[in-house]
Amino acid sequence: MMDKLEFILALAQERHFGRAADVCGVTQPTLSAGVKQLEGQMGVLLVNRGSRFQGFTPEGERVLDWARRIVGDTRTMRQEINALRHGLAGRLRIAAIPTALAMVAALTTPYRERHPNVQFTILSRTSIQVLDLLENLEIDAGITYVGNEPLGRVNAIPLYRERYRLLTAADAPLGNRGRVTWKEIAQVPLCLLTPDMQNRRIIDRLLQSAGGDARPTLESDSMILLFSHVRTGRWASVMPAKLAETLGLTDTIRAIPIVEPEAVQTIGLVVPSREPTTPLTAALVDEAKRLAPLLDEDTDTDRRGQRG
Amino acid sequence: MMDKLEFILALAQERHFGRAADVCGVTQPTLSAGVKQLEGQMGVLLVNRGSRFQGFTPEGERVLDWARRIVGDTRTMRQEINALRHGLAGRLRIAAIPTALAMVAALTTPYRERHPNVQFTILSRTSIQVLDLLENLEIDAGITYVGNEPLGRVNAIPLYRERYRLLTAADAPLGNRGRVTWKEIAQVPLCLLTPDMQNRRIIDRLLQSAGGDARPTLESDSMILLFSHVRTGRWASVMPAKLAETLGLTDTIRAIPIVEPEAVQTIGLVVPSREPTTPLTAALVDEAKRLAPLLDEDTDTDRRGQRG
DNA sequence: ATGAGGCGATAGGAATTTTCTATCGACCGG
DNA sequence: CCGGTCGATAGAAAATTCCTATCGCCTCAT
Structure with missing residues (x-):
């Protein structure tokens, strides 16, 4: 029973019988049979199939919800008992x-x-x-x-609270400023995260509402990559103050507070x-x-x- | 896994391996093995044994708590899915x-x-x-x-809200009254529930606080039995108004409100x-x-x- | 003291269930 | 129409579960 519930959790995660089986450490027929057996016990089809995985039925979604709860509780129980014994x-x-x-x-x-x-x-x-x-x-x-x-x-x-800084070389445009506005930032070549990141979407919104153009010169899903570009002195980026501190500011790279609005x-x-x-x-x-x-x-x- | 959790629930209920096994529909060795297996998975002894069932270890009590939750959720899931299909x-x-x-x-x-x-x-x-x-x-x-x-x-x-009535024959002492006090009631031969019932304990407390003696002539765990005695006209009882109504008042049996205090x-x-x-x-x-x-x-x- | 009876653990074999490998049929894209 | 992918199916092997029978321990009554 328990393992069958894990099966459909994996299936929800992978949306693919074969991969879900891999996740569970069993073969594909085993997982197929497990799901079918669960359907038998429930008396309802849980998964829509047509030579492909086609998502869950409404009943399947409900079972999925319960499975998350039950499996989660079981893991929690295991851990709690283990903690009692071994810390x-x-x-x-x-x-x-x-x-x-x-x-x-x-x-x-x-x-x-x-x-x-x-x-x-x-x-x-x-x-x-x-x-x-x-x-x-x-x-x-x-x-x-x-x-x-x-x-x-x-x-x-x-x-x-995350506060934004313009990260740029001291000798670049705006590099000598004590603070900058979002509108000003829009003018320099920016390295930003890819648009699937919420941070990027927040910054885009701020740039746009300041009337600037939100078209970064370079985008990546890696902060390290962004920072390394800034380090060349030729690029600038916008990042949270905490992150800028951690990455290490040098004499040549400055983190300038961005105002109007001061976003938090x-x-x-x-x-x-x-x-x-x-x-x-x-x-x-x-x-x-x-x-x-x-x-x-x-x-x-x-x-x-x-x-x- | 699931069935092992049911085993220890049954064990907690019966406090006896053999009877717990019966409840689960398995033999005693099967239940023993199941519990032992659960202990293996948890890495802790769950049950104190010494040729007898001697209660649960602290870890066992925690597992019991989780088992109730997990088993309950599983049943709820089953029922919910069934309700979706068949009402x-x-x-x-x-x-x-x-x-x-x-x-x-x-x-x-x-x-x-x-x-x-x-x-x-x-x-x-x-x-x-x-x-x-x-x-x-x-x-x-x-x-x-x-x-x-x-x-x-x-x-x-x-x-x-449960309100109390004296149930008695119309021609018995107090039978003609519009209301009676708890103190008065203590004088007549009462049929009450056994003292393991909270209702009896409540009535005892009321009788005592009214200065009366709480020594019923007859006690039983069956309301039917109490009522049948009242019907003879020789006994009286104290019961909630709703119950008295349901049992059916006749010309000869009256339900008289009890005051001082009017308990609710x-x-x-x-x-x-x-x-x-x-x-x-x-x-x-x-x-x-x-x-x-x-x-x-x-x-x-x-x-x-x-x-x- | 000692024997009977109750309780839970253990042993060993039967039965069931689970899981695997191999293969099939459906569908999809070229 | 063909090759590839996906999930279902078949059948055998493996694992597990479960049962019967029995043991050892303890308690209580004689």
Whole structure:
């Protein structure tokens, strides 16, 4: 029963019997039979098939919902019992949006000090993918934008506020400025994330509303690539203050506050809203709550510093 | 996995490997092996044994908690899918305290009209047993006292207020009265429920606080038995107004309001607080919410009538 | 003390279920 | 019309589950 539920979870994830079978570590006929058996037990067709996977029936969607819950609870139970015996141990799977990657260390480092037996898997994903992975039990927690769009069935713990900086060479146009406007930025050759990233969409919106043209010279899904271009002195980029600090400012590269408007996005930890969560996740939430005030303080200091 | 969880639920219920096996429809060695296998998967002993069942370990108690949740969710899923196909169908298991038994029909009758394919199992139990059965997934809903004692992890829907009447022959002492006090009642030979029933404990408390002696002449766990004694004209009893009405008042038997104090107990439907509940249970809650205002109205009318 | 009876664990074999390999038929795109 | 992909099916092998029979331990009554 339990494994059959895992089958349809994998099937929802892969939308392909063969690949879903791989994910589950069984052969395709086994998975096919498992799904069929589940359909027998339920007395309804769960999957629309026609020589291809064609999605789930309405009943299938409901079963899928329950399967997520039941499988999730089972994993949580396992982990809770294990934690009772051996303390916190296991692997914590986190996905973060690229602009937040740099601050994940601020969360994982104290976590690991408290719980040395926990291992981490950290993925870089778009904000949409983060929520998707969370929904499908493929990650334990996400770090993404909170407070703007509806987040679905998750709990959010705000971590810090993202403020934007123009990253550019000191000797480039605008390089000597104490602050710049979004309108001015639109004039320089920008390196930005690809449009599937929410960060890019936010920046596009800001540029457009300032009357500027949102046509970056270069786009990539890697912040490292963007930064390396800025380092040549020939390109500029827009990135969150925290990230700019982490990547390391040199004498030649400056991070200039962008005003009009001074845009602020809240970044936070998101975890499944199910109660109770796994011990590993619960500990991460604790860590986030501890960290949040510190980060906000940093941001305030930083802002005052830049302004003064 | 799933069936192993059912095993320990049965074990918690029966506190005996052999009987638990019977409940699950397997032999004792099968259940033993199942529990042992679960312990293997969890990596912890779940049950304390010493040639006898000696209760669960702390880890076992946690697993038990999760098992209730997971097994309950699985059943709910099954039922929900079934309801999508065939409408509401299946068996609704209800337990009610004896004094509330008579009003269950007010709930089941309209329910059955709306959902003709639903079957009922209705048990008469003490209020403690009702909550216990609910906790162990052995019933879907209970009807018992709400609003007094802590109820645990259940939701309560108030149904009506229980008011007490002295049931006695018209030609017996007090039989001609328009109202009586608790103190007066203590003087007549009473038939009451056994002390394991909360109703009896409530009445005892009222009698005692009125200075009367709480020593009933006859006690039983059956309301029918109590009533049949009253019908002889030689005994009296104290029962809720609703119940007295249902049992049928004749010219010779009167139901006399009891005052000083006029005691009121709220009776309600209790269902597991888990969300979402099974479709069968959800429909019962709907029915209860529909019924509650009608019942309260009756009670008020009744009270005014008795007083006037 | 000692024997009977109840309880849960264990052993070993039967039965069922699960899973695999191999292959088929349908559909899709060229 | 042909090659490739996808999911279903068939049949054999493997694994597991489950049962019967029995054991060892403990309790309680004689």
